[in-house]
Amino acid sequence: MAENEKRTMLDRLFGRRRDKAEPAPSEPTPSQSPLFESPPPPAEPVASRPEAPAIPAPEPAPLPPPVAADVAEPQPVTPPAPEALPPTIGDTDGGHAAPVAPPGPPEPEPDLPAPSAQKPQNWWQRLTAGLKRTSSSIGTGITDLFTKRKFDAATLEELEDILIQADLGVAMAARVTEAVGKGRHDRAIDPEEVKGVLAREVEAVLAPVAKPLVVAADKKPFVILMVGVNGSGKTTTIGKLAAKYRAEGRSVMLAAGDTFRAAAVEQLKVWGTRTGANVVARDQGADAAGLAFDALQAARDAGTDVLIVDTAGRLQNKAGLMAELEKIVRVMRKLDAEAPHAVLLVLDATTGQNALSQAEIFGKTAGVTGLVMTKLDGTARGGILVALADKTGLPVHFIGVGEGVDDLEPFTARDFARAIAGLDA
Numbered sequence: 001m002a003e004n005e006k007r008t009m010l011d012r013l014f015g016r017r018r019d020k021a022e023p024a025p026s027e028p029t030p031s032q033s034p035l036f037e038s039p040p041p042p043a044e045p046v047a048s049r050p051e052a053p054a055i056p057a058p059e060p061a062p063l064p065p066p067v068a069a070d071v072a073e074p075q076p077v078t079p080p081a082p083e084a085l086p087p088t089i090g091d092t093d094g095g096h097a098a099p100v101a102p103p104g105p106p107e108p109e110p111d112l113p114a115p116s117a118q119k120p121q122n123w124w125q126r127l128t129a130g131l132k133r134t135s136s137s138i139g140t141g142i143t144d145l146f147t148k149r150k151f152d153a154a155t156l157e158e159l160e161d162i163l164i165q166a167d168l169g170v171a172m173a174a175r176v177t178e179a180v181g182k183g184r185h186d187r188a189i190d191p192e193e194v195k196g197v198l199a200r201e202v203e204a205v206l207a208p209v210a211k212p213l214v215v216a217a218d219k220k221p222f223v224i225l226m227v228g229v230n231g232s233g234k235t236t237t238i239g240k241l242a243a244k245y246r247a248e249g250r251s252v253m254l255a256a257g258d259t260f261r262a263a264a265v266e267q268l269k270v271w272g273t274r275t276g277a278n279v280v281a282r283d284q285g286a287d288a289a290g291l292a293f294d295a296l297q298a299a300r301d302a303g304t305d306v307l308i309v310d311t312a313g314r315l316q317n318k319a320g321l322m323a324e325l326e327k328i329v330r331v332m333r334k335l336d337a338e339a340p341h342a343v344l345l346v347l348d349a350t351t352g353q354n355a356l357s358q359a360e361i362f363g364k365t366a367g368v369t370g371l372v373m374t375k376l377d378g379t380a381r382g383g384i385l386v387a388l389a390d391k392t393g394l395p396v397h398f399i400g401v402g403e404g405v406d407d408l409e410p411f412t413a414r415d416f417a418r419a420i421a422g423l424d425a
Helices: 002-019 028-035 040-054 064-072 080-084 086-092 113-118 123-130 132-146 153-165 170-181 191-209 234-247 262-275 288-302 319-332 354-366 384-392 413-421
Strands: 222-227 252-255 278-280 306-309 342-348 370-374 396-400 408-410
Touching: 123 132, 123 408, 123 413, 132 153, 132 191, 132 413, 153 170, 170 191, 170 384, 191 384, 191 413, 222 234, 222 319, 222 354, 234 252, 234 262, 234 306, 234 342, 234 370, 234 396, 234 408, 252 262, 252 288, 262 278, 278 288, 288 306, 288 319, 319 354, 342 354, 354 384, 370 384, 384 396
Parallel strands: 222 306, 222 342, 252 278, 252 306, 342 370, 370 396
Antiparallel strands: 396 408
């Protein structure tokens, strides 16, 4: 009986253990403790029971997902950043608003002071600023040369090289070095003294050609024909002259004779609107001589004071284009035998010695009566104007040292000579 009871007890115990391990009731734990003396068996059921409800404890696991969601949120938040940038910057710079945004704000700031704070207030300041590259090239060379050693023949040769490199021309360079060398051999010489000699010699050459362009009151309209090679600045110079004459109270008419370039016609129309000058224009490709004839007729009928005729840029070695220039002059003289009353050759200072051949050939073809030198602020070889005056003797009416309307002024020999030598006014 005892064995049967023991077996049934064991069967009951094992049977109930298997059946109720899953539901995990509270009864098996007390019965197992006397039968199984080793601690592991009770530890397993006890651990399994509390861990079953503890499984929800992986609640920390859901916490990382929110963190991931928070990390992901800043990434979509980045699109709003471009939205703040495009208002003005992104659209104007082709889409890359983020990289362009930092430099964007500083750009308007320099534009504001440029016209007033950064721009010199008077002509002398604009002239010296425009000739800074030329004067620095000459002045630095002279200072370096005459502060390192005593004056001798080798020093004179180096001075001559410096002046030639500045495009003053061989003859002018020789003239200056000869003047510097008189009575100064084998002794120290101050660089400022050399600059003074340079300014004096340059002024002596320029003084005879520094002549203003006089608009004769008895010639109505007073016809000015503008000629020059491509890119010399003819159209811009015409606009500046128109502004100048309008400021003097004269009536002005512009003839868009550069019929090869539509942009030149439009540019002249803009200048006409700015200055209040009438503009005579035709379609692109129209006959330039015929347009000049019509413009002269219209200016005479309107009683205009000044007629300025633009022409297409042409290289001086193109015979066909130079012949067309002769035709323009010939056709205008059918209405007025003295027209044009002034033929201004616009020269780009950056072309250097090529300006000499331009002056020679345009002089023969169109009868150049005076020069306008532009872009002196864009070169360290502004001495080409001195070489031109020395070789051609043509009057220099205006010089330009910038893009502004006020950056074209009548030429004065003393100011130019002292500015190019790096001396004060």
